[in-house]
Amino acid sequence: MALTIGIIGLPQSGKTTLFNSLTKAGAPIGGYATSTVQANLAVVQVPDTRVDALADIFQPQKKTYTTVEFVDVAGMGQASQAAKEKREGLSPEFLGHIRNADALAIVLRTFANDNVTHVYNTIDPNRDLDSLNAELAMTDLATVEKRIERTKKAAKSGDKKYVQEMEFLQRLQETLNELGLASDVEISAQDRVVTDELFLLTLKPRMYVLNTSEDMLGEANEVLAKIEKGEQVVPESLKGELKGIAQVALRARAEGAQVAAVSAKLEAELTELPEEEANEYLEALGLPQLGAERVIQVGYRLLNLITFLTAGEDEVRAWTVTRGAKAPEAAGKIHTDIEKGFIRAEVTHFNDFIECGSFAAATKKGVQRLEGRDYEIKDGDIAHFRFNKGK
Structure with a gap:
């Protein structure tokens, strides 16, 4: 079964453009209501030069790469005011598309463009992340509270299992009610049995995909590389997009999340070019590979996955396992x-x-x-x- 990554973000964040650059699916770009059941899905092969090299040697009848499924859902942050006041979170239809995802790719816009309005009118990826987290937390809170109602009845019998489950659910409820993440709650092996049944969105491994302007992509990746190495980076000392990029990257490091910078618009345009021309353009920008490949690699690191190979005259194939x-x-x-x-x-x-x-x-x-x-x-x-x- 393919690894599945759910792509979420605010409207006009560029998430569907990113989806198209990742998958070459040509999905229509434009906002649609959160309540819709619409979603874009595509399965893509994971580029692996080792498969190609082995195929050159064995000349097999077939070569097979591992795959990743991407699910692009409607822009978040569009819930009605009444729904927000009731703290209902995402609709069941919306939730159905991403609840089974192995990880979430949260697209955060850092680029400015007068022709592409921002839902909050200003560019601030750190604030946008807070907004998205709040909606995810409200969604998880509704899920947890439904489970509490069920467990409460069973706990009245005094059964130790349900009493412990109730205590754990109440800790989750308290954290989510404050718009915290389920991943902030200490979870025992016994508690994990419960969370495995709840499919909580704020417990899923996550990567932050910073959608930058084309001319800032090189500098953005330099900032991310410094932070990944543990070098000191002070966001307030940086200008323009780089400040928000550094803020999110430092936040990701503290959370144990992964981060990648891409220019979704550039990526989508490059997918239309012949491979050789696209590679030359990337080289001119000082980038070793397309952002699509970087996002997939980040996803593998996020989920602690590795690839082993089988090779022979019949088939050369890549397989994915947990490290x-x-x-x-x-x-x-x-x-x-x-x-x-x-x-x-x-x-x-x-x-x-x-x-x-x-x-x-x-x-x-x-x-x-x-x-x-x-x-x-x-x-x-x-x-x-x-x-x-x-x-």
Whole structure:
């Protein structure tokens, strides 16, 4: 199943333009009401030069990349005043599109454009994030309060399980009522069973996608790189867009969230160019790759995912697993029977294989290893699993 990332943001933040640059789906751009059931969906291949390199060597009948599904929903912040006063949050139809997403990409506008009005009339990504968080918190609060009504009846029996659940739900309620995030609440293993059933939006891993103007993209990425390295950056010392960019990036670092800067308009335009021309333009801007690829990479880091590979004459394929996954679990991604009957894995790291040029040479050099059940798959491992077909 594809990794799913829900794209949310205020109206006119450029989120659908970003969706189009990520997916080349050509979705119509324009605001539509939050109450709509409309959403844009597309599955895209994850670019991986390792798959291409192995395909050049093996000349397989088929090569398969991992995939990411993007879901672009209506602009938030458009709930009626009556709904806001009742603290109802997002509509059930809206919620249905993103509640099963593995992560949220929250698009925050930093660019100014007199022809594209901002819902709050001024540009302030930090404020916009507060607004979006508030609406997500209200949505989660409604979900939690429904669960409280159900649990309250069960807790009257004195059953310890429901009494503990009630205590946890009340802590969640208190935090969300103050427009905090569910991720701010301490969650035990037992509590996790409850949250897994609630699909809380403010508990989902998140990335902040800063939609910048084209001429600020290079400087924006420099600021993000400094903050990621832990260098001191004072937002108030920066001018224009960079101040808001730094504020959000520092906030993301404190929260354990991820951040990426893109120019959605530029990205969408580049997707219309031949690949060679697009790469030349990116090079001129000092950018190594399209923002779409950076967003996908950030998503992988956010969810702690890695890629292992299988290679042969039939197929070269990339597979996604969670970092720390043991060899049998990785084998199960290919087929459950391989996991059940797992014996051992023949593992060669991609870099070693490319240096050797073949599995035979890798074996001779001693860089192809036989690994057992406790081996943790590494990003870039090329694995062949031996298993007992009888199991």
